[in-house]
C-alpha cells in the first residue's frame with residue numbers, strides 16, 4: 001500500500017523543458033504551465049505518464065497580484081497522490097485559457113463553472129455557457145472584486161454583529177427590500193431573457209434516418225419533477241421516444257457556498273459543508289477538515305480517527321440506503337422500498353443525533369479531531385447495529401430487490417458507460433466502479449486510517465444502471481465490515497489535539513483534501529493567505545462532475561430510462577449546485 | 579375527530595355518538611378540508627429530506643390525512659417550501675403557486691424558506707419565499723425536525739378551522755389575481771418593481787454608506 005501513496009518520482013522539467021516551472025511559492029506545490037503549451041502538456045501527461053483522470057479543475061482570483069490562475073488536479077486511475085498544475089494569466093478581460101475538454105472530457109462542466117463564476121474564457125470549449133447562474137446574469141460572482149447586494153464587509157465576523165451586537169435586517173437598508181442590484185442605465189422594460197434560447201440552441205438535432213421523416217421535439221424534465229431528486233432539470237431532444245441529445249440544467253439550488261465560504265472563518269465553514277451533500281454531512285465535514293489539517297500540519301488523535309471512520313461509514317450506509325430507496329421510486333416502485341430504506345436510515349440518524357446533537361446537520365468534526373466523544377453506551381448501540389441489525393436488513397433488501405424481474409428488466413444494459421468513458425468523464429464513486437474501474441480513494445490514495453482495515457473495493461463490470469445498484473449494495477456490506485473492525489479496535493483517549501479555538505491559525509499555502517464520499521471523490525481545495533479566512537475555497541463536488549457523463553449515458557435510450565439513469569448516479573442538488 | 583365537527587353546546591345522546599353530528603356549514607366544510615390536505619410533491623433542498631422522513635413510517639403524515647403527495651400543482655392544497663429558494667428557482671415556484679387551485683396554503687419549512695437561513699447573504703438566494711408569495715405557516719429549524727414540521731401542519735389545521743365560508747377569498751365573485759412571475763434579468767426582477775427599478779438604474783443614487791449601516 002505504501003508505495004502507492006508516495007507521489008511517483010516525476011521529472012517533468014526534464015521532459016517538458018521550459019513549458020513548466022515548479023511552483024515555488026511558500027506552501028504551494030506542483031507546476032506552473034505556460035498557457036500556450038497547456039494542451040500539449042496535458043496530452044503528454046495523460047498519454048506518457050498515465051495521469052488519465054482529471055480530478056478537479058478550478059480557478060483562483062489573485063486580485064492583489066493581478067493574476068487569475070486555473071488549478072488542475074490530475075490522478076492516475078490506478079491510484080496514487082494527485083498531481084497539481086496551474087496556469088496563470090493576467091487578470092485583464094478577456095481572461096482566456098485553452099480548454100482541456102479535448103484532452104479530458106470531464107473538464108466540460110468544471111470549465112463552464114469557472115467561466116460562470118470567475119469569468120475565465122476557455123478557448124475551444126464546445127459549449128461555454130453559464131452553468132450555475134443564468135445567461136444574462138451580471139458579472140462573475142466569485143471574483144474578488146464582485147460584490148453582492150447584501151455585501152457588508154470582506155470577511156466575517158462582521159463588525160456590526162460582533163462585537164457591536166447590532167442587529168439590523170440588511171434588506172431594510174436596500175432600496176428594494178431584497179438582495180437585488182441592477183447595473184446603471186438598465187431598463188427592465190427593454191429586457192429579453194436569453195437563458196432558454198441559449199440552452200435550446202446548444203441541443204443537437206440530427207436529421208432522422210429512414211424513409212419516414214420525423215420531427216424532433218424538445219422536452220423539459222424539471223426543475224419541478226417528481227423524479228429529478230430535487231430541483232434539477234434536463235432538456236432533452238427526442239426522436240419519438242429515443243433520446244437524441246440531453247443537457248442537464250442546474251443551478252436551481254446554487255447557494256453560493258464558495259462565496260460565503262471565502263467570507264467565513266475556517267471554523268464557520270464546517271456547518272456549511274453539512275449542507276453540501278445534505279444526506280451525508282459527516283463525509284463532507286471529513287473532507288474539509290482533512291484539507292485544513294493538511295494546511296495546518298496537524299493530525300487528530302487515534303480515537304478521533306476511529307470516530308471519524310465510524311461516522312463516515314455510517315454515513316455511507318445511510319446514504320446508499322436512501323439512494324437505493326429513491327432509485328426504486330424512480331423505477332416506479334413508489335415509496336414502499338423507500339419506506340424500508342428510511343426505517344433503517346432512521347436508526348443511523350438516531351446515532352447521529354445522540355453523538356452530534358442533530359439528525360442531519362451534524363457539524364461534528366473539528367480541525368484536529370471531533371467535537372465531542374461518544375456519549376456513554378453509544379458504542380454498544382452502534383455495535384448492535386453493525387453486527388446484528390444492518391447485516392440482516394441488507395440481506396432482506398437483497399432478497400426483495402436484487403433478483404426482482406422488473407428491476408432486472410429495466411436496469412440491465414441501460415445507461416451503459418464503458419471504463420474508458422467513465423475515466424475520461426471524470427466520474428467517480430459508484431458510477432466509476434460500476435464501470436469496472438476499481439478506483440476508491442480509501443485504497444487508491446488512503447487517508448485517515450483506512451489502510452488498517454480489511455475490506456474490498458466494490459467493483460462491477462457492465463457499467464449499466466443495474467451494476468450501479470449492485471455496487472451500492474456491495475459497498476453497504478463493505479462498510480459494515482469496516483465498522484465491525486472499527487468498533488472492536490477503537491482505543492480510549494482524547495478526541496481532539498490541542499486546545500479548540502474559534503479562530504484557527506492557518507499558514508499560507510494551498511491544500512487539496514479529498515475523501516471517498518458516498519457519491520465519489522469529494523475534494524476541498526483551500527488556499528490560505530495566512531489570514532483568518534480562506535482566500536479560496538472550492539469544492540470538488542462528485543454529484544456535479546458525475547453529471548458530465550449523463551448525456552453520454554442517456555443518448556440512444558428511451559426517455560423513461562433517463563429518469564432511472566439519473567437515479568442511478570445518485571445526485572444531491574445541494575452538492576451539485578453548491 | 580368528531581370533537582372538531584360537533585358544534586359546542588348541543589347534547590348528542592350516547593347511542594347516536596359517532597352517527598349524528600350537529601354542526602354548522604363552516605365547521606363541516608373546514609373539518610373536511612383540514613383532514614385531507616394534499617401537499618405538493620416538491621422538494622427544494624435539505625429540508626425536503628426531512629419532509630420525506632416525515633412522510634415515512636416513523637412519523638407518518640397519514641395520521642393527519644396528508645400523505646397524498648401530488649406531483650401536479652393542480653391537485654394540491656398545500657405547498658411546503660422545503661428548502662433554500664434561489665433566484666433561479668423563484669420564477670418556477672411562483673408559477674407553481676399560480677397553478678394551484680384555491681384554497682391553497684403555503685408552509686415555509688426551515689430557516690431558508692422563511693428568511694434565507696444560513697445562505698441569506700448569497701447572491702443567488704432569495705431571503706424568504708414570502709418576498710414573492712404569501713406564507714401561512716413558518717416552521718423554524720435548520721432543518722426542522724419531523725416533529726416540528728408536524729407541529730407546523732397542525733397549526734395549519736388550526737388556521738383552517740378558523741376560516742369561514744362567508745369571508746374566504748375563493749368564493750368572492752372575481753377570480754383572484756395571479757402573482758406576476760419574476761423575470762431573470764441581470765438580477766432577478768419582480769414585474770411589480772419595474773417602475774422602482776427604473777427609478778434607481780436610470781438615475782443612480784449613492785449607495786448606502788458604512789456609517790449608516792452601523793448607525
Ligand code: SF4
Pocket residue numbers: 275623624625660661662687688689690691695696719720721722
Ligand atoms: S433551512 Fe437548513 S436544512 Fe433547510 S434548506 Fe436551509 S440550510 Fe437546508
